[in-house]
Amino acid sequence: PNNRKDFDKNIENIKSFNNVKCLIVGYGRIGKKILTLLDALGMDVSYISRNRSITDCNISNFDFVINSLPFTSETKNYFTAETFDKMNKNSYIINVGRGETINENDLYNALKHKKIRGAFVDVVQNEPIKDNNLLWELDNIFISPHIANAMDNSIETQVKVFTNKLKKYKQKI
Numbered sequence: 001p002n003n004r005k006d007f008d009k010n011i012e013n014i015k016s017f018n019n020v021k022c023l024i025v026g027y028g029r030i031g032k033k034i035l036t037l038l039d040a041l042g043m044d045v046s047y048i049s050r051n052r053s054i055t056d057c058n059i060s061n062f063d064f065v066i067n068s069l070p071f072t073s074e075t076k077n078y079f080t081a082e083t084f085d086k087m088n089k090n091s092y093i094i095n096v097g098r099g100e101t102i103n104e105n106d107l108y109n110a111l112k113h114k115k116i117r118g119a120f121v122d123v124v125q126n127e128p129i130k131d132n133n134l135l136w137e138l139d140n141i142f143i144s145p146h147i148a149n150a151m152d153n154s155i156e157t158q159v160k161v162f163t164n165k166l167k168k169y170k171q172k173i
Contacts, residue, residue: 015063018042023062025078026050026069026097034066034096050075060088071098079103084110092118099123108134111141120144 022038024031024047031047038045048057050069059065065087069075079093079102087093093116095102104125110116118140124133135141 018044020044020064021046021062022064022066023047023057023059024066024068025054026067026075028068028070030068030096031066034068050078054078054083055086059083059086060091062088062091064092064094066094067097067101069097069101071100075101077101077103079107081106081109084115087116089115090117092116092120095119095121095123097123099125099127104133104135108138111135111138114140118142 021044024034024045027035027047027049035045035047046057046062048054050072067079069078075098077100081103084093084106087110093102093107099121102121102125107119111119120142121135122144124135124143126133129135129143135143
């Protein structure tokens with residue numbers, strides 16, 4: 001290619017970190033860690049807790065909407081067609097929370113009809129993801145395997161962390 005635009009057709013959509021706006025939905029342990037990491041990159045980061053509705057903020061202002069919600073009766077299908085319709089057409093949804101917090105049919109339709117630019121998901125509604133899941137048909141979604149607990153030493157590590165936290169808790173009583 002003779003110039004960058006010939007090489008990358010999406011060059012107009014690339015922003016420097018300090019011009020990227022992110023919304024973290026779910027401000028628990030994971031949401032706070034994400035905020036720390038993105039803030040270190042100079043991104044403009046906002047957040048809302050799971051107790052607030054996403055309709056309370058102007059979601060169209062954000063380049064990335066990052067879902068770190070836990071699964072509860074209140075967060076089931078938290079993200080629906082209504083949410084995706086209000087997002088910026090050049091924005092992405094990232095799900096590192098729980099699969100059940102996003103209505104998968106609505107996500108599929110939003111991606112298929114280009115209502116949003118794309119999605120990155122580490123979790124889906126029914127895991128492991130089935131071969132016939134419609135999300136596989138799309139070219140604007142990246143699905144990573146939800147295998148954080150599949151590491152060789154993950155159970156031992158979790159037991160050690162739990163045991164240490166339990167000891168600290170008992171010392172405070």
